Amino acid sequence: MAEATAATTPDPAAIAALKHVGLVGGLTETKVSCAALGDRLDASTQTASRRLQTLEAAGYIERDVVGDGQWVRVTDAGEAALRAEYADYRRLFESDVDLSLRGAVTGGMGEGRHYITLPGYADQFRERLGYEPFPGTLNVDLSEESVRRRGEMAGIDAVPIDAWEDDDRTYGAASCYGVTLVAGDDRYEEVHAIVPDRTHHDDDQLELIAPERLRDALDLDDGDAVEIRVAATTRADAAGEEASETEAETEVA
Numbered sequence: 486m487a488e489a490t491a492a493t494t495p496d497p498a499a500i501a502a503l504k505h506v507g508l509v510g511g512l513t514e515t516k517v518s519c520a521a522l523g524d525r526l527d528a529s530t531q532t533a534s535r536r537l538q539t540l541e542a543a544g545y546i547e548r549d550v551v552g553d554g555q556w557v558r559v560t561d562a563g564e565a566a567l568r569a570e571y572a573d574y575r576r577l578f579e580s581d582v583d584l585s586l587r588g589a590v591t592g593g594m595g596e597g598r599h600y601i602t603l604p605g606y607a608d609q610f611r612e613r614l615g616y617e618p619f620p621g622t623l624n625v626d627l628s629e630e631s632v633r634r635r636g637e638m639a640g641i642d643a644v645p646i647d648a649w650e651d652d653d654r655t656y657g658a659a660s661c662y663g664v665t666l667v668a669g670d671d672r673y674e675e676v677h678a679i680v681p682d683r684t685h686h687d688d689d690q691l692e693l694i695a696p697e698r699l700r701d702a703l704d705l706d707d708g709d710a711v712e713i714r715v716a717a718t719t720r721a722d723a724a725g726e727e728a729s730e731t732e733a734e735t736e737v738a
């Protein structure tokens with residue numbers, strides 16, 4: 486079984502250039518000159534040009550060079566990177582992140598069951614999530630809008646599942662986000678969206694685990710619309726709780 490690898494991520498300087506392209510209209514399409522971009526970034530025209538090349542190579546922008554500049558459009562991957570930045574700021578300043586993703590139930594590659602039941606993962610699920618998941622992952626094909634918004638999950642606290650190895654190979658780490666799965670008038674609260682570091686799926690699929698077979702619990706078939714409400718606890722919340730606990734302890738002492 487081939488192991489998928491993550492693509493290289495542009496550095497913060499390239500992300501700053503991407504933000505500027507977005508601000509001048511690049512989320513649809515905009516004409517950019519490297520001289521103006523350089524001014525804005527306090528860098529030379531050559532540096533600005535290199536940043537655009539980096540962003541293009543990473544698949545974050547598409548470019549069409551013309552005589553007096555270039556038309557630039559931020560791609561979905563680029564927008565997701567900007568939304569991940571946005572999530573960091575929300576985490577800093579907001580305690581109530583409201584993220585709801587939508588999509589349709591779909592079948593996957595039949596591998597979820599294998600991974601979920603491996604002892605190296607199953608033991609961690611039991612200890613850290615407090616339940617033994619049904620063997621498999623319910624796959625959700627996210628809407629275009631939700632594919633763009635899923636980058637915001639970076640700002641929400643996840644339960645980490647560590648990498649491990651056996652005699653034959655290594656197994657990658659994963660993050661579990663507490664979610665509520667809503668289907669019509671029914672909902673299932675004890676669900677986690679599991680995001681493996683290594684996966685064969687693109688960003689458009691989100692995998693869910695739960696103590697029960699969700700297709701039975703919520704009477705789901707392929708194609709059924711579902712909403713995934715990501716729990717509104719952020720690191721800002723957690724920091725606030727820790728601070729008030731410390732204050733309370735100080736008062737008692």
Ligand SMILES: Cc1cc2nc3c(=O)[nH]c(=O)nc-3n(C[C@H](O)[C@H](O)[C@H](O)COP(=O)(O)O)c2cc1C
Nearest residue numbers: 488489593594595596597600656657681683684685
């Ligand atoms: C807990 C967990 C760990 C995973 N670890 C790996 C891994 O180490 N290497 C890998 O190639 N894929 C890994 N995967 C991803 C699977 O290869 C695959 O992308 C996905 O889980 C298939 O699910 P499906 O059968 O529902 O389509 C992992 C998946 C899960 C759920």
Ligand SMILES: Nc1ccn([C@@H]2O[C@H](COP(=O)(O)OP(=O)(O)O)[C@@H](O)[C@H]2O)c(=O)n1
Nearest residue numbers: 593594595597598621622623695698699700
């Ligand atoms: N909590 C869960 C996990 C998996 N499932 C389903 O259980 C089956 C096995 O999961 P899987 O991940 O091995 O298979 P696919 O998602 O690749 O089809 C699939 O039909 C999933 O949709 C579920 O209904 N509820």
Ligand SMILES: [Mg+2]
Nearest residue numbers: 593597622623
């Ligand atoms: Mg699955």
